[in-house]
Amino acid sequence: MPKISVGIAMILLIVGNMIAVFSDALIKTLSDDVAVFQFVFFRQLTAVLILLPFCLFSQQQGFFHGLKWHVLRGHIWLCGAIFMVIALNAMPLATANAIFYAAPLLMLPLAMMLFQEKLTRHSILVAVFGFIGVLIVVKPTQINWAAIAALIVALTMAANNVLIRKIPKHLNVFQVLLLTNVVGMPAAFALAWWEGQPWDWSAMLTATGSTTFILIYAGICVLVYRAVDASKIASAEYSGLLGAVAVGILWFDEVPDLSLVIGTAFIIFPLMWLAKVEAKKKRLLKQFDAELS
Known part of the structure; x- marks a missing residue:
């Protein structure tokens, strides 16, 4: 497994979240009467077809090690995919994504419970500010079934990212994603x-595009969350909200209101501050090691 610094991991997560926005945008283009379960099945089918060629030439030894974790993550992933379609079809793209980005806050207690990760005051502070930003965007008085569906998506994203650490290390990214979808x-x-x-195969094209984008994001998550503590980089997940705002404006004419702007500021600025703190901490650590040697 390649070593990844906290800074590189955060950059990769930012890129992944920007790409994932286009997966959400394609889902939002579906008609209101789309067969949700059928579309989700199409997404998983196309994911397997895309990933299979990459896995055929990979080392197959121990392919099914840790199968119970793949089964657990696969069904959490399925649950999240279902509720994501429901949320995106009922809410503006940026609003739905703002709720999705409650996932980093949920990852902190999950990582602490499952892996005894120590939470720094910086990561906790950024997560709290980010969650306040989410509340400003959503407006608690306007919470409905669509918002609840989006919160379920956030919970599934958090659980999936944290459980990546349970996946055997010898499996590569393509194999992990293939097993997640197959099970x-x-x-x-x-x-x-x-x-x-009735089976509507015309939705397969949209499913293929959405799957391609989300697989890139999921692959990045497998890569970085295996290498770096979730509590140190989870806040980078918030960055995709900027992409959601831009795509919402350009593609769906969803003009953000003042609450979205304020909420986004609560999410993004603390993230930038955390990156600066982590970079300073890394410089001091290197300086300390150099003085010892």
């Missing part, structure tokens, strides 16, 4: 069959 396909197909809607 959830039976449940996805069963839900699509139970839904009882």
